[in-house]
Amino acid sequence: MLDSKPLLLVVDDDEDVLLTAKMILRTQYTVKTLSSPKQLETQLNSQQVECVLLDMNFKAGATTGNEGLYWLRQIKKHSPQTAVVMNTAYGDIQLAVSCMKEGATDFLVKPWEKEKLLTTIDNVVKLNRSQQKITTLKSAEKALNADIKQSTGELIGESSAMQEVYKTIRKVAATAANVLILGENGTGKELVARAIHQNSPRNSERFVKVDLGALSASLYESELFGHVKGAFTDAKEDQVGRFEMAHKGTLFLDEIGNISLEQQVKLLTVLQNRQVYRVGSSKAIDIDIRLVAATNQPIENMVERLDFREDLLYRINTITITLPALRDREGDVELLSRHFLKMYGNKYHKSEIRISDEAISHLNNYSWPGNVRELQHAIERAVIMCDSNALTKEDFPMPSKRKTQDKPASLKVEDIEKEAIEQAIEKHNGNLTKAADTLGMGRSTLYRKLDKYGLS
Structure with a gap:
């Protein structure tokens, strides 16, 4: 990505300039030279070019810099992340300003000294890499912040x-x-x-x-x-x-x-x-x-x-x-229930709340088609709605059936999933938002599965 040797493209119609630039820069950069800007697009589309040292004039006798400005615009159009340093034998402040407005990073006047060329290119490449890292970090921050929530x-x-x-x-x-x-x-x-x-x-x-x-x-x-x-x-x-x-x-x-x-x-x-x-x-x-x-x-x-x-x-x-289903994790229903009880007791300022043995037994006898996520939601709801200091069986309004009775006739994953969806929809009286929440899936996913199983 950004940790490889930078690729530098030098574009100039003067072969002596191309040779000199390559000799000076090759120790720190991978340098490619072009005598005509017409090949620029091909190079930009085929490789990750970090910086272009671009001449301003290519036609004999031209001094306006219009050609350079045109090719600068083409570079920024095809490869916005590529830095551009403009290179001309005619020092014109107004021309430099025009270049900067069009997206150039810096401006050099020929003939340049070795140290001036090296320092300028080094600074431009470092700045460009920093900007690319900032772009990456901003995108990552946005995505990761949503994930952290x-x-x-x-x-x-x-x-x-x-x-x-x-x-x-x-x-x-x-x-x-x-x-x-x-x-x-x-x-x-x-x-x-x-x-x-x-x-x-x-x-x-x-x-x-x-x-x-x-x-x-x-x-x-x-x-x-x-x-x-x-x-x-x-x-x-x-x-x-x-x-x-x-x-x-x-x-x-x-x-x-x-x-x-x-x-x-x-x-x-x-x-x-x-x-x-x-x-x-x-x-x-x-x-x-x-x-x-x-x-x-x-x-x-x-x-x-x-x-x-x-x-x-x-x-x-x-x-x-x-991963095993919660119904196949002997002893974990109680362990998880007490963990979630403590978590939501603190969250809703009910740290003194407890859960009765009868409630634990009731939870153990349920098959938990939504697994740990369904148990977590059940405990949170019970904590919110409870008016006393103890959760009882009545705080968990799900069917009390033995796991052996709850097992579906088919052990195929698709059949089990279909049955879980049917149970969740029935439990919430057809409210698909609540059913999707219980099942731990998005509404769009639930809609696809309803269509898949012919339940829509």
């Missing part, structure tokens, strides 16, 4: 099923292996992804999350790979994609089972080449990320149905971690 919590559980998960996390975190996390909605897939990052050698770098299920087809490439100014109608400025944001860190692709085959192809290409192209640009940007993906979909079945590419599955699941 979503409380993620921590992994909690002492059951044997969760101990196996912890053991796998410890083993895989120290490696660079790609990880696929499987599990029902609300089981804590994002928490596992964050735990892998926090225990990895990349923990000082960014953890960047992308909710693929919430991305429309039109935003997919722009969000993941970024775009350049003017790439489409609303592209008012350059935007860094999530892959670039996660450079040197961890990229978490949630709900990867929800993307289309066309989107899968684009993702596979990036993962194979370790390069991205911003929308509207033909320049490759190298990326170094640790990939963690997650889905609640039966992804092996999707491969069999040709709904998910087998080569992409192999690429993302070097290691697979399958």
Whole structure:
């Protein structure tokens, strides 16, 4: 990305100027020379040029600088992030001002001294790199601030099923292996992804999350790979994609089972080449990320149905971690209930509130189709609505059924998911917003699943 040797392009019709500039600058830069500006667009589209040293006049006898201004505009149009230093034998303050207004970073008058040329180019490249880093940081800050607002919590559980998960996390975190996390909605897939990052050698770098299920087809490439100014109608400025944001860190692709085959192809290409192209640009940007993906979909079945590419599955699941459902985590319902009770008791200034043994027994007998997230919401609601210092069975208005009775006739993930959706909708009397919240998914995702299962 920005840590390679800078590529400098010198454009001048004087071969002596080109040779001299190359000799002076080649120790610190990769220098390419052009005797005609007509080749500029090809060079800018094929490589990441950080700075252009551009002559102002190319026709014999020309002194107005109009040619240089024209090509300056073309450079900023095709490659806004490229710095431009104007180079002329005619020192004209008004011409320099015009260049600056059109986007030039600095101005040199020929003949220049070696030290003056080196100092000017060094300062321009450093300034340009700083501006690019600021652009990256602003994009990352905006995305990460939105992510931070979503409380993620921590992994909690002492059951044997969760101990196996912890053991796998410890083993895989120290490696660079790609990880696929499987599990029902609300089981804590994002928490596992964050735990892998926090225990990895990349923990000082960014953890960047992308909710693929919430991305429309039109935003997919722009969000993941970024775009350049003017790439489409609303592209008012350059935007860094999530892959670039996660450079040197961890990229978490949630709900990867929800993307289309066309989107899968684009993702596979990036993962194979370790390069991205911003929308509207033909320049490759190298990326170094640790990939963690997650889905609640039966992804092996999707491969069999040709709904998910087998080569992409192999690429993302070097290691697979399958999270257990809450109903299969012996003892964790009580542990989690007391944890959430303490958390929400403090939040709502009811720190003295307790939970009765009868309520714990009631919670243990429920199958929790929404898993940990549903339990968390149930405890929060109970704390808010409770008028006494103790939560009882009546504070949790869900069916009290033994887990053995709650098990569906089919053990297929799709059938279980369909039943969970039906239960959530029934529980909230057809209110899809509340049903989606209970299930731990967005409304758009719920609508797609309603259509998929013929429930709409």
